[in-house]
Amino acid sequence: MTPSPMDPRPSAKKNRIDSLAATAGGGTATAVKDVHVSAAGKVGDTGGVSLIAxxxxxxxxxxxxxxGAAITLVFVVLALVAPWIAPHxxxxxxxxxxxxxxxxAIPGPRDGFPLGSDEFGxxxxxxxLVGARQTLIVGVFATIFGLTGGLVLGTLAGALGGWVDSVVMRVVDVMLSIPSLLLAVSIAALAPRPSQWTVIIAIATVQVPIFARLLRGSMLAQRSSDHVLAARALGVKPQAIIFRHMLPNSLGPVIVQSTLVLATxxxxxxxxxxxxxxxxxxxxPEWGQMLGEAQRLIQDYPHLAFYPAICIIIVALGFTLMGESLREALDPKSRR
Known part of the structure; x- marks a missing residue:
């Protein structure tokens, strides 16, 4: 229904809108054509925010x-200062x-010995406390060696592609097809004399395919990214593209994975x-070694196995919580 030109309702509606506009403007109505861009103010430049920030x-x-960070920090500090804070x-x-x-009969807790004695007094x-240092050494060095080997294989497979990628990934697939602990036991058993370095090498070898596959996938995603295509179009050398563009941008997931591998x-x-x-x-002493020594006495003295076992569980939990939180914070798909 079209309103009549003599109908006062449209005029009343217009007046109502004008009064609201005047009220919102502080009592002074300003025509749109009289408003200048400079009167609108300026938007402050807050700058960009990096992924890490x-x-x-x-x-x-x-x-x-x-x-997780608190547990990890306490563990690292205790491991570093253990020889100086150990009471005996x-x-x-x-x-x-x-x-x-x-x-x-094994002495229990007493003054000066809060947890008592082991079977040898x-x-x-x-x-x-001293075992925490040995555990930290094994975990850190095994992770570093595994990460280094994974970086070499992952870079070769992801950057070169072709037959190099096929050969490297078939080796990785074979290693991943064997349960990690079984593979580590097989490698450690080859050593003529078991030692701490035997454990480090065995565990590092098990971790290599994990890092290699993860880095290879990240580098394949970088190969088709815009900045890599632009570098190729500009004639940048392949080595520079790999080590200055692809590899640095592929290390984020690998570094996060290293925190989880520490727990493992x-x-x-x-x-x-x-x-x-x-x-x-x-x-x-090392926590796993103490746990093995206590198995013969676990029925009569379960605390000898309980203390090293709970230390292993808590420290592994700390690294796991920290690693999962880092992964969620850095991965846009899993942000909450």
Whole structure:
């Protein structure tokens, strides 16, 4: 229904709109044609936010990451200062404990020895603290060596492609087809004399295919990215494209994976030491080694196995929580 020109309602509606506009403008109506761009103000330049800064902004509000980082920090600090804060020498038998050490009787907690003694009259707390350092050494070096090998294979496969990619990935597939602990046990068993380095090499070898496959996938995604195509169009050398453009932009997921691999390395190292494939010298305690020594007495003295086991579980949990939080913060598909 078309309103009549004499109908006062359109005029009343227009007046109402004009009054609202005047009220919103502070009582002074300004025509649109009289408004200049300079009167609209300026937008402040806040700058861009990098991926790392954006991830850190989310991580510092994530209680899961803070818990994992706190556990990891405590573990690393204790491992570094263990020889200085251990109340007793972890490799020596304590005379005060030997006085009450008898066949079938192991001294329990007492003044100066909060966790008691092991079966040889050595302070259990001191051995746990010193064992943290050995566990950290095995986990860190195994991860570094595995990461290095994975970087070499992943770079060759992802950058060169072709038959090189096929050969490298078939080797990786064969290694991944074998259960990781079984492969580590097989490699460690080849050593004529078990040692700490035997465990490190065995675990590092198991971790190589994990890093290689992950890096290869990231580099394949970078090969078709715009900045790599632009570099090729400009005539940049292939080596420069690989090491200055593709590889640096592919390391993010690999670095995050290394935090998760640390947890796995600690558990695998404990498993190998438990089986007797690690360092046989008990003067240098390690949590897996302590766990293996306690299995004979677990029915009568379960605390000898409980303390090293709970240390392994808590430390592995700390690295896992921190790694999963990093992955969620850096991966846009899993951000919440």
């Amino acid at each position: 954006s991830a850190w902004a989310r991580l510092r509000r994530n209680p899961v990451f803070l818990l 020498d972890a490799s020596k038998r304590i005379p005060e404990l030997l006085d009450d050490l008898r066949p079938g 050595r302070d259990l707390l001191s051995r746990l 390395s600690i558990i695998d190292a404990a498993g190998l030491s438990f089986l007797g494939l690690g360092n046989s010298d008990d003067r240098q």
